[in-house]
Amino acid sequence: MHASDSLTYVLLVHAAPGGGSGARGALRFARALLARGHRLVRVFFYREGVHTGNRLMVPGGQESGLAADWSALSREAGFDLVLCVGAAERRGVLDAAGARRHGRAGDSLAEGFRIAGLGQLIDAAVDADRVVCFGD
């Protein structure tokens, strides 16, 4: 593939692990686009997608290990995994700083993910060739 054919992608994940194909489908899509030589800059988890980054979640079945799979792929391919702070807090996904800030007894953010504002979605989309969303 010529460099000029390589596209820059941002993925937006709205689907929670379990109960639908959107969550696992996003990971398969990420692997496929990388295998074809495209570039993945960021995977942004919004709405119910923030549950992907909850290390306390036990979805069972095929969706078990989804967070670990994302984390491994992101390290390997050099893109970041971001949960929207507002959506995450509303759903009980907090990093250590957020847990302290809100007086919660523990944090729930899975390794390899970080929590940031919605601006990180728009900022990445502004420079992307493609934004693909996965709902359910």
Next chain:
Amino acid sequence: MPTGWCASVTEPEAVGGADRHRRRMLFLFAAGPRAGLRGREGLDAVLMAAAFDQAVTLAFIDDGVFQLLPGQDAAAAGGDDHTGGFAALHLYDVDRILVERDSLQARGLDAADLRIAVEVVDGARLGEELRAHDFLFGF
């Protein structure tokens, strides 16, 4: 109508028109204001795109048209009301608000019932608008 979907529809050469960093983003609202957090989180995304000075369009279809009704007393039902935010969109220079005609009519509404000025469009026109934008976000 699929929920939570979005996709980018541009070819790289056509990206963003003259300004590569000002993308045409369309936010589609297909659910009612009490359908969980969809309306609230859709509006948050709209406001962030506007804060980044993107070319923002909103479109309302199916139960999404209910998001624009005035006089919603969420407190009475014990909830928070985000719908007031739609009335403030003009403050962010977001003034492209499209409402799908059949969705209004099927619900016994017309544009005069809504709290803000909107452009009523038919399905074919809405389809053209979807194709004319760089990124589509569905809520």
